[in-house]
Structure formats: structure tokens, C-alpha cells
Amino acid sequence: MSKRFEGKVVIVTGSSQGIGRATAVLFAREGAKVTITGRDEASLEESKKTVLAVTNSENNVNVVVSDITTSSGVDQLVNSTIEKFGKIDVLINNAGAAFTDENGKVGVEVGLESYQKTFDINVKSVIDLIQKCRSHLIASKGEVVNVSSIAGGPHANTNFAYYCMSKSALDSMTRCFAIDLINHGVRVNSVSPGIVATHFLNAMGIPDEGVKKCYKYYTEHRDIIPSGAPGKPEEIAQVIGFLADRSMSSYIVGQSIIADGGTSLIMGMNTHDLGEVCK
Template sequence: MVKRFEGKVVIVTGSSQGIGRATALLFAREGAKVTITGRDLNSLEESKKAILEVTHSEDSVNVVAADVTTSEGTDKIVNSTIEKFGKLDILVNNAGAAFNDENGKVGVEVGIGAYEKTFDINVKCVIDLIQKCRSHLIASKGEVVNVSSIAGGAHANPNFAYYCMSKSALDSMTRCFAIDLIEHGVRVNSVSPGIVATHFLNALGIPDEGVKKCYEYYKQHRDIIPSGGPGKPEEIAQVIGFLADRSMSSYIVGQSIIADGGTSLIMGMNCHDLSEVCK
């Protein structure tokens, strides 16, 4: 039986853990050859090990330790992929992050340095990679899937304003680039996850015990996540796989699929029983 991504070549950024690792593993399991990339070589080796357990072939995976926020890093990712695999069919822009202010400020007081770092990884590097992959994707009539966030939606989160702004920019980029590239047969779409159990909170300086308490709190409060808890990386990977599979999603162009357990459907007023308030 032919696997759905048999013969395809995929780049997944930020694939040393979390959603990126789950996505790279999904593509490998479905027959693709995958470039995994991140800054932590040890974590990348763990991702590679997981892939080899599925494919049993060193030829199925390309490991690139690189910083996607630098031109040298994106050159290394793209060039090594073409050198090893000869082409590119699917680009998954998953690398992303939020940053705390170094002085502990929040909201409008957060320093411009945090803004620059946030936009470098959530926006600029995506532009850089799409530009550098453009000719290869046109040649293969390929796919781009960006990983955004419900943080880019209409609601506000003042403690992470720059992160929200960057994801809004990414959503706009997805729409604009989709119109540009569909003329060449390349589709661009995105997924907007809600709260997912990854190392995202750890990267913000929250220790494991604090993250565990946070997730338990979410499970107990359906007014935060109606489905009852954080998503799993594999659940987001499945959406990415759907968007990258032209046989399943060929007529979807420039769209973002929200996968958040219902979080973005909740407004503050829904958390209060107005029948009790009005008594």
C-alpha cells in the first residue's frame, strides 16, 4: 500500500520537540523524507531516533542544527535539504516563540528588544524560508503550512502583546502569499493551535511543576478550554498533515484552521450565569 506522502520531501522547522517533532514523525511514518531542524542538537537527535524507529533508514531524515532567525541558518536548512534529497515538496514553518521582558515588564512596557526577537522568529524567518524555498516549491507544485496561534485572533492578551501581534502578522502573510503562490500551483495555509502541551511554557521560564499545575487548572476549568484540557502535539500534526495533503485539501487556499478545543469560542460573559446575576 502506497503511503500518502511517499516520495515527498518535507522541511519542518522547530522539530526538535513538541508540535514540530510530532509533525516530522507523522510525515516520516507516511513515507516522506524529512529535514528536521532546531538549535538544540541533542533534542534533534531524539527526534531523529524517533523517526528512524519508524523508517529504519538514515536516508529518510536530514538533521540540521541551525538558527532560523539568521540568513546563514535558513541557507543551511534549504541547501542541505536540496543536496541530500534533490527537491522540496512541503515546507512547514513551525518554529516560533514568545519572550519575556528581561526587566519583568508586561503589556505596553515590554521592551523593544522582546518585540524584535519575537518578530524575528515568528515572522521574519518565515518570509526568509518561503523566499528561499519558492523556486523549489514551484517546481514541485508544493505546499506551505504555517503554524500560527489563536493568539493572533481578535481577542487581546496584553501580557503577550508582541506574540499576539506576530501571529496576526503571520495570518496576514499566509493570506497574501497564498494568492501570490497559487498562480504557480503552490498552496499556502496555516493552523492556529490553542493551548497545547509542549515546552512552550518552559521556554518562558516556568518550571515543570508550574507547567503541570497550569495544565491541571485548565482541565478543571472548561470556561478556558471547553474540551477539557490542553491539546496534544500529535493532534496539531494531524491538521498539518491534512493541509499538506493535496488529495484531501486541494481547494483550501490561504486559510487557517483553528485547533483549540473550543477556546476561541468563549467570551468573558459566557463564564457568568446572567440568570443568577439578574435575580
């Protein structure tokens, strides 16, 4: 029985854990050859073990430790993939981050250093990767899937303004690049997750106990996640797989699929009992 990504070559950035790791596993299970990448070598080795558990061949996995916020890091990633696999069919731009201000500032007071770090990973690296993969993707009539966030939507979050801004920029980039690249047979789309149980909060410096409290709070409050629980990385990976599968989603171009358990549908006023407020 053939697998839907048999013979395809896929790059998944930010694949040392969370959504990226789950996505790499999905593609490998479905027959693809996968390049996994990140800055943490130990975590990438764990991802490699997880991928090998479903693909059973070192020949199908390429591990690249690189910093894709640098031009040399992107070159290393693309060149390594071509050297090992000979082509690129699918580019998954999953790497992303939010940064807290070192001095505890929020909103308009957050320093420009945090702005630059946020845009380097969430926006600049994506542009650099798409540009350097462009010729390979055109040759394969390939797919690009960007991982955005509902934080890029119309609702504001003053604690992470630069993160929200960067995801809005990524959404606009998806639309603009989609119209350009579809002329060459390449589709560009994105997925916008809501709250997903990953190491994202840990990476922001929140300790494990604090992360557990956050997810417990989210689970207990349907005015935050109407479906009743944070998403799983595997659920977002399934959406990514759908968008990368032209046989399933060929008519979708330049769109962002929201996967958030209903969070983005909740208006601020609905988190309060207006019947009580207006008495």
C-alpha cells in the first residue's frame, strides 16, 4: 500500500520538539524523507529517535543543527537537504518564538532587542528559507506551509505585542508569496494554532510547575478554550499534512487554517456574565 508522501522530501524547521517533532513524525510515517532542524542538538537527537521509530531507516532522516536566524544557518539547512536527498518538495516553516523583556516590561515599553529577536525567527528566517528553497520548490511543484498563530489575528495581547505583530506579518507574507509562487506551481498556505501543549511556555522561561498551572487553568475555563482543553501537537501536524497534500487541498492557496478549539471565536465581552454586570 502506497503512502501519500512516498518519495517526497520535506524540511521541518523547529523540529526538536512540539509541533515540529509531531509534524516530522507524520511525514516520515507517510513515506517522506525528512530533514529535521533546530539549535538544540540533544533535543534533535530525541526527535530523530522518534522519527526512526516510524521510518526504520537512517537514509530517510537528515539532522541539521543550525540557527536559521542567520543566513549561513539557512544555507547549511538547504544545502544539507539537497546533498542528502537531491530535492525539496515540502517546506514547513514551523520554527518560532516569543521573548519576554529582560527587565519585565510589557506593551510599548518592551525594548527593540526583543522586537528584533522575535522578527528574526518568526519572519526573517521564513523569508530567507522560502527564497533559498524557491528554485527547488518550483522544480518539484512543491508546497510551503507556514505555522502562524491566532495571536496574529485582530485580538490584542499587550504582554506579547511583538509576537502578535510578527504573526500578523507572517499571515500577510503567506498571502503575498502564495500569489507569486502559484504562478510557478508552488502553493503557500499556513496554519494558525491556538493554545497547544508544547514546550513553548518553557522556552519563554516559565518553569514546569507554572506551565502545568497554565494548562490546568486553560482546561478549567471554557471561556478561554471552548473545546475544553489545549490542543496536541499531533492535531496541528494533521492540519499541516492536509495542507501539504495536494490531492486533498489543491484548491487552497494563500489561506490560514485556524486550529484553536474555538478560542478565536470568543469575544472579550463573552468572558463575563453581562446579565450580572447589567443588573
